[in-house]
Structure formats: C-alpha cells, structure tokens
Amino acid sequence: MSLRSPIGRVLGLGAAKEGPGHWWSQRISAVALVALGLWFAASLLRLASFEHAAVLQWAGRPVNAVLLALTLATMIYHSMLGLQVVIEDYVAGGMRVVTLVVVNFLHYLVAALGIFAVLRIAFGAAPQ
Amino acid sequence: LSSTAKRERPLSPHLQIYRWQYTMALSILHRATGVALSIGLLLLVYWLVALASGPEAYDDARIVFVHPATRVLLVAFSFAFFYHLLNGVRHLAWDTGHGLERRSARTSGWIAFLGAVAATVLFWMLLIQRFAGGAA
Numbered sequence: 001m002s003l004r005s006p007i008g009r010v011l012g013l014g015a016a017k018e019g020p021g022h023w024w025s026q027r028i029s030a031v032a033l034v035a036l037g038l039w040f041a042a043s044l045l046r047l048a049s050f051e052h053a054a055v056l057q058w059a060g061r062p063v064n065a066v067l068l069a070l071t072l073a074t075m076i077y078h079s080m081l082g083l084q085v086v087i088e089d090y091v092a093g094g095m096r097v098v099t100l101v102v103v104n105f106l107h108y109l110v111a112a113l114g115i116f117a118v119l120r121i122a123f124g125a126a127p128q
Numbered sequence: 129l130s131s132t133a134k135r136e137r138p139l140s141p142h143l144q145i146y147r148w149q150y151t152m153a154l155s156i157l158h159r160a161t162g163v164a165l166s167i168g169l170l171l172l173v174y175w176l177v178a179l180a181s182g183p184e185a186y187d188d189a190r191i192v193f194v195h196p197a198t199r200v201l202l203v204a205f206s207f208a209f210f211y212h213l214l215n216g217v218r219h220l221a222w223d224t225g226h227g228l229e230r231r232s233a234r235t236s237g238w239i240a241f242l243g244a245v246a247a248t249v250l251f252w253m254l255l256i257q258r259f260a261g262g263a264a
Contacts, residue, residue, distance in 0.1 A: 027223060030216050037213055045254050052186040055179055072173070079166040086163060114173040117180035127182030 022081060029078040036071040056121060056128070065122035072114040080107040154237045158215045161208035168205040171198075206251055211244035 002009065043064070048054045058064055083103050091099045120126045146152070178189035192198055218236045221227045227236055 027220065030220060034213060034217060037209065041209070041251065045251070045258065050190075050259065052179070052183045055186075059176070059179060068176075072176075075165075075169060075172075079162075079169055082162045083166055086159060110169060110173050114176055117173070117176040120180040121176075126180040 022084070026078065026081045029074050029081070032074050033071075033078055036067065036074055039067055040071050053128070056126060059118065059121045060124065060126075062122070065118055069115050069118045072118065073111060076107050076111040076114070080104060083107075151233060151237055154215065154241060157241075158212060158219070161212040161215075164205065164208040165212055168208065171201075171205070203248065203252060207244055207248040210247040210251070211240065214240040214243050214247075 043058070047058055059068060080103070084100060087096060087099050087103060117126075175189060175193070178185045193202070215237075218227070218240050221236070222233075227233060
C-alpha cells in the first residue's frame with residue numbers, strides 16, 4: 001500500500017508533452033500540401049502524354065524533380081501523422097504500439113522508394 | 129482518500145446518442161478520405177518506381193492503371209484528394225478561429241463537398257479531353 005495521496009500519484013503523469021509538436025507538424029504539412037498538391041494535379045493535366053518517354057522527360061526536369069520529391073516527402077509525412085491519430089483512436093492495448101511501428105516502417109519504405117525513383121530519374125540513371 | 133479509486137466513473141456520451149447531422153458526416157469523411165489517400169500513395173509511388181525502372185516495367189504498370197477497376201479507384205482517389213484538400217482548408221480556417229459559427233460552418237461544408245465533386249468531374253473531363261484516344 002502506498003502512502004502517497006491519489007493526487008500525488010497522478011501529478012506529472014498524463015500527456016507526454018509532445019502533443020503540440022504533432023499538431024503543428026500536421027498543420028504546417030497541410031499548408032504545404034495545398035500548394036504542392038495543386039501543383040501535382042495541374043502537372044498531371046499539363047503532361048504531354050502518359051507515354052514512358054514523355055513522363056520521364058517531365059519528371060527529370062530539375063524543378064519538377066525537386067517539387068515531386070518534396071510532394072512525396074510531405075504527403076508521406078502528413079499521412080504518417082494522420083494515421084497515427086487514427087490508430088491511437090481505434091487500436092487499443094499492445095496492438096496499438098505494434099500497429100504504429102508497422103505503419104511507420106511502411107511509410108519510411110514508401111518514402112525511400114518514391115524519392116529514390118525520383119532521384120534516379122532526375123540524375124538520368126533511369127533506363128530510357 | 130482512496131475510496132473513490134474503484135468507483136464506477138461516468139462515461140462520456142457515446143456517438144450513437146447524438147442526432148445525426150451532415151456536419152458529422154463531413155467530419156468522418158475527412159478522416160476516411162485521409163486514410164484512403166494514404167493507400168493511394170502506394171499507387172503513386174508504384175507509378176514512379178515503374179517510371180524509374182524502364183519502359184518494360186512502365187508498360188506493366190500501365191496494364192494495371194488502364195484496368196477499369198483501377199480507373200474507378202483512381203476517380204475515387206481524386207475525389208478523396210480534392211475533398212481532403214478543400215475540407216482541410218476549412219479545418220485550417222477553424223484553427224485560426226474563423227468560420228466556427230453554425231451558419232458559416234454549414235456553408236463551408238457544402239462548399240467543400242460540392243467543390244470536391246465539381247473538381248473531380250472537371251479534372252477527369254480535362255484529362256479525357258486532353259488524352260482522348262491515347263487511352264493514357
């Protein structure tokens with residue numbers, strides 16, 4: 001039996017004090033994605049064609065490659081933050097941590113694949 | 129002092145006791161479209177990886193993307209994209225304390241939803257018009 005009062009046992013516990021960081025990151029990435037998302041949608045409409053050569057040429061231009069990499073990175077970051085909240089809302093117990101770790105790993109994998117693909121194209125290393 | 133520890137605590141009201149309002153539907157749709165877009169990212173990255181892997185891999189990917197089921201999925205993803213974007217701006221406005229009154233929240237909700245439908249239709253009309261015959 002503890003001699004500490006109930007209030008003494010809970011003071012200082014609770015929030016991990018990291019909430020505002022997550023909240024801000026989600027908002028800031030959202031603001032960035034308004035611009036990047038509209039750029040990406042407009043780019044799809046302005047493509048010369050969806051043939052391999054045409055898309056490769058478009059993605060290989062420096063400005064497009066940089067914006068494409070930024071769009072991917074920001075989208076995947078925003079997705080990671082968003083899914084974290086969804087998982088924390090619906091998955092309880094030990095499965096919560098497991099789900100979070102698996103989902104985060106998947107996000108890093110997809111981000112690495114996507115950005116590597118963009119860089120390979122941008123540096124002219126992709127097969128023509 | 130510790131006698132309160134084991135007492136049954138009241139629960140907050142469950143979702144189903146609230147009268148259904150479409151503002152709730154719009155809020156849930158924001159989350160649903162967000163989850164959908166997370167899955168859509170897989171398709172986007174698949175397209176880019178195929179593009180970087182060469183013409184053969186790209187042609188294989190095209191077979192996937194031209195499939196009618198994928199086309200339906202892409203239309204759904206584009207709606208999710210436009211809705212999440214428009215409704216996201218609505219959320220950002222709320223975060224700055226604007227548009228929280230009932231009337232303006234309802235109006236902006238309709239703008240987000242109908243705007244997303246309109247943007248989806250316009251987007252695909254432009255795509256089809258531009259690439260008609262080429263079958264993307």
